[in-house]
Amino acid sequence: MARVLVGVKRVIDYAVKIRVKPDKTGVVTDGVKHSMNPFDEIAVEEAVRLKEKKIASEIIAVSCGPAQSQEVLRTALAMGVDKGIHVEISGPEYKTLQPLHVSKILAKIAQNEKVDLVIVGKQAIDDDCNQTAQMTAGFLDWSQATFASKIEKGDNDITVTREIDGGLEVIKSKLPAVVSADLRLNEPRYATLPNIMKAKKKPIQKLTPKDLGVDVSPRIKIVSVEEPPTKQPGQIVPDVDTLIAKLKDAGLC
């Protein structure tokens, strides 16, 4: 039976219309609704399903960030994760925290906890990096199966269907491995009230990057964060003829 590690990130809720700070240092996060990164919910769901199929024995969820990151860990616990690890990083270091730092932390925990499989979301919807899975696999020298839409476990490997440009691809990766979840891997469950209550009793271990021997000093400087250029307002045409005429005038068809 496999031990599974899932990475979960607390991000601004996907339905929130974000606002850039007037001083261009970042986006407004205070008082804004946050939730678990949608791809991480899929990662957690897959881990829980592996446990339900008796493939996984224990699931550990890790989140790196300020104190509020514990909220997403509680959500993961309510979905069926057994234990949480909160790696506390706040203040200026959290602002410049990158996939590089997070993957070093995940790699270290994967080794400490002797896991066989790491599942993370394919990207976080805030920084849109799409790097953590790949870097974690790199640090561990494990195989990687990214953008997974189907995972089947064999004896000593996993067969993963991946979403690629132009279609699907099937690969066989040796265990231990790192997998990143794509949108269509599964449909995450809702945490039920009884499970939310039960999750309050499950353990969350608190660690710092220092405990793990990981240096989280900045590797980038954020020069500025700005609004994207605004588009000119469009116009509504009365019928198809006018539409085609306008497109032709503009040389578009």
Next chain:
Amino acid sequence: MFPRHLTRQFSGQLRRFQSTLVIAEHNNETLSPITQNTLTAAKKLGGELTVLVAGTKCGPAAEALAKAEGLSKVLVAESEAFKGFTSENLAALIVATQNQNKYTHIVAGASSLDVIGIKSADTFVRSVYAGNAIQTIQAIDPIKVLSVRGTSFEPATLGAGSAAIEKVPTDGFDTKLTAFVSQELSKSDRPELTSAKVVVSGGRGLKSGDNFKLLYDLADKLNAAVGASRAAVDAGYVPNDLQVGQTGKIVCPDLYIAVGISGAIQHLAGMKDKDLFKAVPEMTQKL
């Protein structure tokens, strides 16, 4: 502080120390167009430019690339180890190439969101929050690894250049960690979604997969690629790889026609008050 000509000389000297390795994307038969966009981005970094082509059959891509202007070298790594382009084996090759030649930048094209602008050799512009904010970052590390968004850079022409093609040793890169099993590609005669000049996209409003035929007919008239919203993909109307958006493909056509998609206001103007099942065929007929 310094006389201007001195400053210029100094920065010129810095530039000479830059060297960039571009990882070519290809399918063993043809070079992927995104590599040409990547070359343009790489040229903005200044300095020497080398392209690495790895695969089981590198000839066609390497020959096409040798014609690109401004390249100093095309490195070719042909081996069965690169079947299916598994990350583990390619990474081993790239690291070995890097250790030997000490590039300052390693660049590849990206199908997901990445660098959309290059301000200087260490300052890059990228989009975050699904394109709702634009972030400028300065990378502190001595070696910069970046992936560039194809639609943000013009494709470099493959014309008069004559870069030397050099084979590199390929032993020892088969990590045997991951094996390629099979691939199932959606077949289409239409232009490729990410590089098409015109895109016709359908959403939940199409109501069924069969109704997408209306869009295919319209797309054929416009020589357009067909895309879809996440709702249409999730409902099973079309395959996943047609999805346009944050988690799907980034497109940047001259004309984007959105049909039955709730998202933006500038969707197929004129169809707002009209039944799309009448308007789309009418448009197809009149074109």
